[in-house]
Amino acid sequence: MKTIHWGILGTGRIAEKFAIGLQHVTNAQLYAVGSRTKEQAIQFASRYNIPRAYGSYAELAADPNVDVIYIASPHVFHAEHTLLCLEAGKAVLCEKPFAMNARQVSDMIKKAKEKDLFLMEALWTRFLPTVRHTEQLIASGVIGDIIQIQSDFGFKAEYDPQWRLFNKQLGGGSLLDIGIYPVFIALLLLGMPDEIVSSAVIGKTGIDESIGAIFKYNNGKIASLTSTFMANTPTETIISGTEGRIRFHRMWHMPTFLTLTKNDGTSEDIRFNYAANGYEYEAQEVTNCLLQGLKESPLLPLSFSEKLISLLDTIRGQWNLEYD
Numbered sequence: 313m314k315t316i317h318w319g320i321l322g323t324g325r326i327a328e329k330f331a332i333g334l335q336h337v338t339n340a341q342l343y344a345v346g347s348r349t350k351e352q353a354i355q356f357a358s359r360y361n362i363p364r365a366y367g368s369y370a371e372l373a374a375d376p377n378v379d380v381i382y383i384a385s386p387h388v389f390h391a392e393h394t395l396l397c398l399e400a401g402k403a404v405l406c407e408k409p410f411a412m413n414a415r416q417v418s419d420m421i422k423k424a425k426e427k428d429l430f431l432m433e434a435l436w437t438r439f440l441p442t443v444r445h446t447e448q449l450i451a452s453g454v455i456g457d458i459i460q461i462q463s464d465f466g467f468k469a470e471y472d473p474q475w476r477l478f479n480k481q482l483g484g485g486s487l488l489d490i491g492i493y494p495v496f497i498a499l500l501l502l503g504m505p506d507e508i509v510s511s512a513v514i515g516k517t518g519i520d521e522s523i524g525a526i527f528k529y530n531n532g533k534i535a536s537l538t539s540t541f542m543a544n545t546p547t548e549t550i551i552s553g554t555e556g557r558i559r560f561h562r563m564w565h566m567p568t569f570l571t572l573t574k575n576d577g578t579s580e581d582i583r584f585n586y587a588a589n590g591y592e593y594e595a596q597e598v599t600n601c602l603l604q605g606l607k608e609s610p611l612l613p614l615s616f617s618e619k620l621i622s623l624l625d626t627i628r629g630q631w632n633l634e635y636d
């Protein structure tokens with residue numbers, strides 16, 4: 313079977329984690345890395361035994377031996393870097409949020425279709441075994457009909473106005489960075505809401521430091537979603553149904569531990585071990601899709617990412633937060 317040659321664009325924090333996960337993917341090789349500086353690229357390449365190191369993203373995109381590029385730059389560059397790679401004929405896995413708004417996402421999808429290339433948002437939680445297992449539990453009817461979802465994601469970030477989390481020029485803000493996970497789980501399990509009410513605390517740098525959103529569904533369901541950079545919140549998700557509930561424990565977006573509690577009072581802890589750090593699952597999905605000649609993932613189709621970004625746009629629009 314062919315080996316898929318991966319390239320990584322950007323050498324920041326998440327690129328490091330992804331590189332570790334990729335070592336555990338079958339039929340895949342981490343073949344090249346591109347950075348804004350050659351020195352950074354060489355250092356990153358030496359840490360992960362990567363054969364090619366480029367001092368620009370354009371050179372990475374131009375390497376004829378690279379099949380797919382993982383975009384690991386700050387959100388504001390996702391559209392630009394995705395288009396660069398697609399234009400050069402590469403399949404793309406782009407970090408979340410897919411882009412800054414629905415218009416950019418639409419441009420990316422249009423280009424992928426025009427070039428007949430694979431494209432996917434790197435929403436790694438979608439591919440984790442805990443989430444896949446939860447879908448099976450819900451489908452089995454064990455918790456009955458879902459009535460409510462409570463999901464939060466919060467941590468106390470060291471305040472630095474230049475850091476991408478607080479820096480508006482780099483797409484800072486809790487909704488796009490971590491609030492996307494609660495919005496994702498509500499969309500995955502309940503679909504598009506009929507009504508959204510939200511509010512945000514805007515900090516000194518003009519970005520949303522804390523947000524809260526309620527999704528209401530005409531079929532009687534509600535999701536309560538929060539995110540913050542200002543406190544270490546439980547960061548859990550609880551899915552409550554007519555017959556029981558499922559709790560994703562702390563750091564639920566990378567869950568290894570969930571509890572199923574039924575209305576009869578019984579409770580079961582379910583634990584999972586990842587092969588590596590969890591990023592291997594999304595990378596394996598992309599590798600498998602490419603080997604099968606697919607242009608999008610059946611598990612995370614582009615239509616899902618379009619809905620997700622439209623929800624983020626709607627929420628952000630309710631508090632008039634606009635990026636350049």
Ligand SMILES: NC(=O)c1ccc[n+]([C@@H]2O[C@H](COP(=O)([O-])OP(=O)(O)OC[C@H]3O[C@@H](n4cnc5c(N)ncnc54)[C@H](OP(=O)(O)O)[C@@H]3O)[C@@H](O)[C@H]2O)c1
Nearest residue numbers: 322323324325326327347348352384385386387407408409
């Ligand atoms: N899936 C997850 O679990 C997860 C976790 C964290 C972050 N993310 C996402 O991944 C993306 C990157 O986050 P990160 O935490 O890795 O960021 P980071 O540590 O700041 O790294 C971003 C990298 O992007 C490149 N870059 C290009 N233009 C840049 C600019 N003007 N300023 C700063 N960096 C620039 C740099 O690589 P070079 O210097 O090598 O060019 C930099 O190292 C974000 O969109 C974030 O939402 C996802």
